Structures are given as structure tokens and as C-alpha cells.
Amino acid sequence: MSVFIRSRAGKVLGGIAAVGVSALFLAGCSSSTEETTDPATPSESLSLKIGTALPQTGNLAFLGPPEEAGVAYAMSEINMSTEDTGLDLDVVYGDSGDLDNKAYEVEIPRLLGENVSAILGAASSGVSLQFIDQVTGAGVIQFSPANTSDAFTTYDDGGLYFRTAPSDVLQGEVLGNLIAEDGHQTLGMIVLNDSYGTGLAKYVTEAFEAAGGEVVAQPTYNTGDTTFDAQISEVLAADPDAIALITFEEVKTMLPSVIADFPAEDLYFVDGNLANFGDELPEGSLTGAKGTLPGLTIDTLGDFTSALDTFLTDEGGEPLTEYSYAAESYDATILLALASLAAGSTDSAAIAEKLIEVSGGSGDGETCTSFAECAEIIVGGGVADYDGVSGPITFDEAGDPTQASIGIYQFGDDNNYAGYEG
Structure with missing residues (x-):
């Protein structure tokens, strides 16, 4: 059962609570010097590199495997289209740890040293708040698949922070x-x-x-x-x-x-x-x-989780036992690649400027539901509006999704x- 909530007076009757949140949120330099090119000419190659600071250790370590799997699966789909788009993606994996072991104190400098355009993570809001200034201050995008603290909605991040998980208000x-x-x-x-x-x-x-x-x-x-x-x-x-x-x-x-x-x-x-x-x-x-749990129910995501497990086993791994935030991590990776393609650049600021557009936040895009479909629209000179496996997403100016379940x-x-x- 789905219930659509358009204000904070709404009621939840079971199954999934699908929430429209645009009324709840306030309106919210780089790792590369590559010049913006015309996205409709894919002959100009783009080598996009992102890092992950997801919990391999610490008190959210059980979320690490599904989140990293979502990123890896998205990367595989993005790179299958390289011949058509000119864009290829490389991922450098890192550990966010938690507020006790503080793995991020070593990992974030290491990832920034890899000249990444974005860092995907952390899962914990408290951990993300420990390094958001370090990342965005370096002109790099921070994009979390799981941060839910309301603190990020009004955070002074220079327009470089995004998330696919909704605020804890919801x-x-x-x-x-x-x-x-x-x-x-x-x-x-x-x-x-x-x-x-x-x-x-x-x-x-x-x-x-x-x-x-x-x-x-x-x-x-x-x-x-x-x-x-x-x-x-x-x-x-x-x-x-x-x-x-x-x-x-x-x-x-x-x-x-x-x-x-x-x-x-x-x-x-x-x-x-x-x-x-x-x-x-x-x-x-x-x-x-x-x-x-923010996101569509696991039952609803059955096609995605089955495909994800097939991907993992084909790569020599094991199926997951937890799927929390796998879809949000997948969508975050797809969105970063689409924004890079739309910008014709791997420059962090240029990608950030396009993230709202490719999520549908500009309101003038053509709806699409896969990287290949959206990329075809962009390469053809159009505007793509990506509706992800975790939901429609649709970023507002604060980098928050305006629709969520x-x-x-x-x-x-x-x-x-x-x-x-x-």
C-alpha cells in the first residue's frame, strides 16, 4: 500500500509512505581544470573519477556491502556505454569508519589526493559532518546515499553537497x-x-x-x-x-x-x-x-536487487544479505555520471551545476530510467530527467530529494x- 503525504499532517496507513517534500525544505572549485565541452559531441572523452567513503568498518559496517555494490553495479552499466557517450568511470573505494575509529581522518585526504571529482559518502550523518568542510572546501562534490540529518538542508556547502536519501523530517x-x-x-x-x-x-x-x-x-x-x-x-x-x-x-x-x-x-x-x-x-x-527505512520497500525493488545479486555473482562475489541504501548508492553514481556528461566536463563545480537538471529539478527534462537511456538524450542534445530505482529523486537547490518514500x-x-x- 502507498500513501502520498503532501504535508506534515499526513497519515501513514502501511506498506510504503511516499512523501512529497518540496514544501518542507529550504532552498540550499574543483578537482579538475578540464574545460566544458559540448555534451552532444561524445568524441570528446571524459574520464570521470569518484571516491567512496562508505562504512567498511564501524557501527554502520553492515551498510557498506550494499552501498559499495550499488556503486560498482552502476559503474559497470556506465562503462558499458562508453563507446556511445565518450565517458568512462573509475571508482576509488575508501572507508568512512565511524566517530570512534575515525577512519575518515586518513581516508578523506587519500581520496582527495586521487584527484576525484566527487566523494560518495558517508552513510552516517555524524561522520559526513566531520569531513564535509574538508571535501567541499577543496571544491569537490560530497554526495551521500544515506545521510538523513536535517542539518545538511541548510549547511553552507557551496552548492557541492547532495544526497539521495530524504531528511529525517520524513x-x-x-x-x-x-x-x-x-x-x-x-x-x-x-x-x-x-x-x-x-x-x-x-x-x-x-x-x-x-x-x-x-x-x-x-x-x-x-x-x-x-x-x-x-x-x-x-x-x-x-x-x-x-x-x-x-x-x-x-x-x-x-x-x-x-x-x-x-x-x-x-x-x-x-x-x-x-x-x-x-x-x-x-x-x-x-x-x-x-x-x-527510506526508499521503496525491498519487495518493490525486487527486480533491482535480483539484478544486483546477479552482477555480484557474475563478478565472482556472493549475493547480499542486506540491501539498505544499495539503490540510493546506485542512483547517486548514475546521477554523477549523467551530470558529468551533461556538463561535458569532469570539473566538480560543472558537475554540481548539472546535478539538479539531470535529476529533474529544472522541470524541463525528458524522463528516463537508466543511464543508457538518459545518456542517449544528453548526447542527442536534449535534457534528461533521471527517475532512479530508489525513487524520482528530483533535487531542490539544497541538494535534497523533493520526492521520497x-x-x-x-x-x-x-x-x-x-x-x-x-
């Missing part, structure tokens, strides 16, 4: 309304103390309270913490009807203590921790628990999640 609205519509009147939350966690908790609170509920406990913890007994005790002592866990991978440490004293069907997860736990927990431990999922007896049919 996920918070959907989750807060979902908890209320499930009949809960009181809510406890355990919250990661960074821009992602506290921002998402704020919007969950606003939506839940607007629906008549009350947040009765909201303890926080910091990245790198390894024990959470105090936070769990505080929430349980408040005797809430529901508990929302706004965390990253630390949730694995919390869950045994939480589910020992609280019914799983009243637990709610978010994009930072929604994972297939499988036999990491006793069978049935999470039956009925729900969670939200929030998938709602429910855990089964196997402790894995599937699309929720409410």
Missing part, C-alpha cells in the same frame, strides 16, 4: 505516526547522541505528540559506548507502551536485555539498525517488531524483516 513523521496508529499512547526511546540520532528522535517525538502520544523517556548514548544497562533501565522504568531504538549497530548489544523484559511486537527500529538478525537471536525473538517493515519468526502490509 522518517520521523512516518515512524511517529505509525507508532500512534498502532494504538500506543506512551513511547520510550534509546537514542544515539549525534546529529542523526537526536534529529530523528526530535521528529518522531513531534509526530507522536501531535497524534496525542507522550514520550516518557529518551536516554542517549555515545558512539563507542559498549554497555547500555543504564539507558535500558531508564526506558523500562518509565513503563512505555512502545520503545523505539534510534541507534546504529549497537542495537545488537541492547536487544537481548530489551526483549527479555519487553514484548517484541511493541519495538520499533529505524534505518540505522534495521537488519536481518536471523539466528543471531533465538527464533521468534523479534516477531511483530517493525521498522522504517519511506518503507515500513515487520519482522517475522526468523528475525528477518519483510515489507509490512498494514
Whole structure:
């Protein structure tokens, strides 16, 4: 089921909450000196290089494989069209780490030293905020497939920051309304103390309270913490009807203590921790628990995830067990290549100027749904409007997508999640 929300007063009734967000956001030098050429003459070759700063380690490491797979799959499709477009893409992979291990302190200088036109990442909003000034200050695009903090909407990034994931304004609205519509009147939350966690908790609170509920406990913890007994005790002592866990991978440490004293069907997860736990927990431990994740549901993305797994196995790899933000990473890579082609340049500033256009933000493009289709339009002298596998995207001036979907999922007896049919 899809519900289209055009204002913050909208309701969520199950399945997918598809959200139009243009009314919610404020309107928001380079790695190369290559001169802009006419994009309609592909004989002028373009060698585009981008880097990734995605979580190979740290508390979001489970998101690294699907995100990097999405980038690699997009690169393969882009490079299959090189003969027709004159553009080829090279990707330099790097690790963002987290706020504890700080892998980004070494990786970002290394990637910038590779003369990349863009850095794709990080997944964590808190980590991205640690290096956004370093990247955009160097005149390089930063493009995240998974940042959801509202801080980026008004950030002074010189027009060089973009993301394919929607702001937490949306996920918070959907989750807060979902908890209320499930009949809960009181809510406890355990919250990661960074821009992602506290921002998402704020919007969950606003939506839940607007629906008549009350947040009765909201303890926080910091990245790198390894024990959470105090936070769990505080929430349980408040005797809430529901508990929302706004965390990253630390949730694995919390869950045994939480589910020992609280019914799983009243637990709610978010994009930072929604994972297939499988036999990491006793069978049935999470039956009925729900969670939200920006993007279309995995069920809806079946064709894409199947094609992605086929690509990985053809390359000698293994199919994925998690798909979170794979589509957003794929779309981010496609958009960067299309913008480069439209600009006729690998100059970061020139690409940034075209990203809104190729996403449909200029409103005067021809809709297309693959790199090859969009590239044909651009090479032919037209304007392409790419609608991606993660959604229509359509950037505003802040680099935020103005249309987005929030998938709602429910855990089964196997402790894995599937699309929720409410």
C-alpha cells in the first residue's frame, strides 16, 4: 500500500509512505581544470573519477556491502556505454569508519589526493559532518546515499553537497505516526547522541505528540559506548507502551536485555539498525517488531536487487544479505555520471551545476530510467530527467530529494524483516 503525504499532517496507513517534500525544505572549485565541452559531441572523452567513503568498518559496517555494490553495479552499466557517450568511470573505494575509529581522518585526504571529482559518502550523518568542510572546501562534490540529518538542508556547502536519501523530517513523521496508529499512547526511546540520532528522535517525538502520544523517556548514548544497562533501565522504568531504538549497530548489544523484559511486537527500529538478525537471536525473538527505512520497500525493488545479486555473482562475489541504501548508492553514481556528461566536463563545480537538471529539478527534462537511456538524450542534445530505482529523486537547490518514500517493515519468526502490509 502507498500513501502520498503532501504535508506534515499526513497519515501513514502501511506498506510504503511516499512523501512529497518540496514544501518542507529550504532552498540550499574543483578537482579538475578540464574545460566544458559540448555534451552532444561524445568524441570528446571524459574520464570521470569518484571516491567512496562508505562504512567498511564501524557501527554502520553492515551498510557498506550494499552501498559499495550499488556503486560498482552502476559503474559497470556506465562503462558499458562508453563507446556511445565518450565517458568512462573509475571508482576509488575508501572507508568512512565511524566517530570512534575515525577512519575518515586518513581516508578523506587519500581520496582527495586521487584527484576525484566527487566523494560518495558517508552513510552516517555524524561522520559526513566531520569531513564535509574538508571535501567541499577543496571544491569537490560530497554526495551521500544515506545521510538523513536535517542539518545538511541548510549547511553552507557551496552548492557541492547532495544526497539521495530524504531528511529525517520524513522518517520521523512516518515512524511517529505509525507508532500512534498502532494504538500506543506512551513511547520510550534509546537514542544515539549525534546529529542523526537526536534529529530523528526530535521528529518522531513531534509526530507522536501531535497524534496525542507522550514520550516518557529518551536516554542517549555515545558512539563507542559498549554497555547500555543504564539507558535500558531508564526506558523500562518509565513503563512505555512502545520503545523505539534510534541507534546504529549497537542495537545488537541492547536487544537481548530489551526483549527479555519487553514484548517484541511493541519495538520499533529505524534505518540505522534495521537488519536481518536471523539466528543471531533465538527464533521468534523479534516477531511483530517493525521498522522504517527510506526508499521503496525491498519487495518493490525486487527486480533491482535480483539484478544486483546477479552482477555480484557474475563478478565472482556472493549475493547480499542486506540491501539498505544499495539503490540510493546506485542512483547517486548514475546521477554523477549523467551530470558529468551533461556538463561535458569532469570539473566538480560543472558537475554540481548539472546535478539538479539531470535529476529533474529544472522541470524541463525528458524522463528516463537508466543511464543508457538518459545518456542517449544528453548526447542527442536534449535534457534528461533521471527517475532512479530508489525513487524520482528530483533535487531542490539544497541538494535534497523533493520526492521520497519511506518503507515500513515487520519482522517475522526468523528475525528477518519483510515489507509490512498494514
